[in-house]
Amino acid sequence: MKRIHADNYAPKYKSGKWSWDHASDRLQFEPHNDLENSRERYIITNGYKFLRTINQEEELIFRQEFLRPPTTFDSDTVVINDIRDLVLFLMPSEFLTKRFLDFMHRPAVHRLLHALIIYFEYFLRMVEFVLIRRDELAGNMGQIQSEQTNDMKRIFSIYLSQYRMLVARNYSVIVKGEGDMHKFYHMKEIVNISATIQDKFFHEQFLAVTTQIIWISMHRRAYNVIEMEIARLFRSEHFVKHRPEYLSFTPSERSLLYGRNNKIVNYRTQVSPLIQELQHVPDEDLPILWIGERKYRGTDYRIAEIELEYITPGPQLRMIDVAHGILGNPKNLYNTLLELDWPSVRYANFTQFHDPYHIVRQPYLRIPKIDEEAMRRMSEHFPHFYKVYRIYEPVTEQMMQKWRRRDKVINFYSSGGLLTNIWVRCEKDVAERSYGPSVAHITSNYFKVVSRLRKRQSIDADDPFKLQQSTQTIGLRKKQANADEEHYFDP
Incomplete structure (x- = not known):
């Protein structure tokens, strides 16, 4: 479901007026750039000046x-x-x-x-x-x-x-x-x-x-x-x-x-x-x-x-x-x-x-x-x-x-303060905080470890003594691979 408060950046209210443009033969929107001198800027209520309209x-x-x-x-x-x-x-x-x-x-x-x-x-x-x-x-x-x-x-x-x-x-x-x-x-x-x-x-x-x-x-x-x-x-x-x-x-x-x-x-x-x-x-x-x-x-x-x-x-x-x-x-x-x-x-x-x-x-x-x-x-x-x-x-x-x-x-x-929406705030947060290696780097290291283990297992499959020794070696390498994966995923 779309949340209507998700974006606070795009303005919804535009102050201005519509006029007919004879050159293009169509309606054209003219924004109020100078609202301080506009008659529609303020409204007098009980002797006090309230804003009637605001700029973007x-x-x-x-x-x-x-x-x-x-x-x-x-x-x-x-x-x-x-x-x-x-x-x-x-x-x-x-x-x-x-x-x-x-x-x-x-x-x-x-x-x-x-x-x-x-x-x-x-x-x-x-x-x-x-x-x-x-x-x-x-x-x-x-x-x-x-x-x-x-x-x-x-x-x-x-x-x-x-x-x-x-x-x-x-x-x-x-x-x-x-x-x-x-x-x-x-x-x-x-x-x-x-x-x-x-x-x-x-x-x-x-x-x-x-x-x-x-x-x-x-x-x-x-x-x-x-x-x-x-x-x-x-x-x-x-x-x-x-x-x-x-x-x-x-x-x-x-x-x-x-x-x-x-x-x-x-x-x-x-x-x-x-x-x-x-x-x-x-x-x-x-x-x-x-x-x-x-x-x-x-x-x-x-x-x-x-x-x-x-x-x-x-x-x-x-x-x-x-x-x-x-x-x-x-x-x-x-x-x-x-x-x-x-x-x-x-x-x-x-x-x-x-x-x-x-x-x-x-x-x-x-x-x-x-x-x-x-x-x-x-x-x-x-x-x-x-x-x-x-x-x-x-x-x-x-x-x-x-x-x-x-x-x-x-x-x-x-005077120059940054107005940000939710998307810009998330991008800024991701850029400022380090979460470890990228997803592509983690997956490439994983496939390298898996391919090396599978290749070693296929070579030592004919000799039982080497197979037993290889199994122990594979177990150690798996522990080392798990430790490497934990290091990769650790922020």
Whole structure:
């Protein structure tokens, strides 16, 4: 079976553009040789400049030094760690501190990113649904909404609030400094003074990296919507910037997208929408706060559905026919920047009936039953018997030191360091280490010994006395030949 990680040398991502060559009358690829002056080089996220594209040399460095090794869990599929490592390679140099890198590799942060990916998978579908309904209601041929349509929208809004509860629960663990997140708490233990300035920059950097991770995991679509919603979730609407590229929603659309718990008050007493979700949790939604900690036992189909989506690992999402962005998709369908390689997708022969990764099929919202909320209130919840244990693969200290020295590693290879693949490394290893004589030399010596013994045996076959003496001589010569062979084979 061919391993897709066997070769780290040939670049998979080529930065450039296609243009028509009138002289040869064909398409011609023009690479970006000067990316520093290219408009596509950087993307501004939360005031920080992230790399949007990389050249082939930077790609080789990333794949050789920073790519997730093939010995890790599910190395042939895209997981959150792959997206995180890519963003860490593309982020600015001022982010490369020991504290921030340690924070990004914590299990609590991993769970928060996982919940955010699930939330934005459905939030982007709801935004698309809102825009489609806006077009259907506008103009002279606008459609009339029925009461059932409003009930369906109300249920969709409750669904989004439930996903926000998962995000808020995981975020509150980080904010309160529980467990291994205590070292990142903004209040000092003895004096109880908040490190306001340090915590502000730390929070802004985390939101910038989070925006990049969510954007890449969502197939790099709806960047402005993702940036606006992350700023609203973790800050509040008082601190969301007003940009012309941001969408503006009507009060009814805001009520649908932001939920029934969203309230805007004076900025001095305003809390983030994530905390607002935890302040008013309905009784039927209380088991959602235990998803991922306890195995749910009850008759509520909606909670069982959310639990199945949350606890199912990314590489196994295709088994439940659920898509969370690019999580769980094969790596051979993507380039180094985790963009879809459409020739590989075409060769995979996906169809509407065979599309386990939701690449061909369009995302959709399941139309709920009108009386679903009433049925949920009548559901039963039983005591839990099982505790859910999560498996998290920690990063090594050697890899953490390499991330802190990211710029030095890039400068070393850019200034003349050797970039090698697995074939070149094996050739270099064979050339530097001596393993004794060659195979041709060993076989030639062996045949010389065998031919000399056989010739001596045929000459002394007529005389019994000489045959006996020759037999003893042959035995000694065989011992000498075995000793010679051991000398030949000994490295």
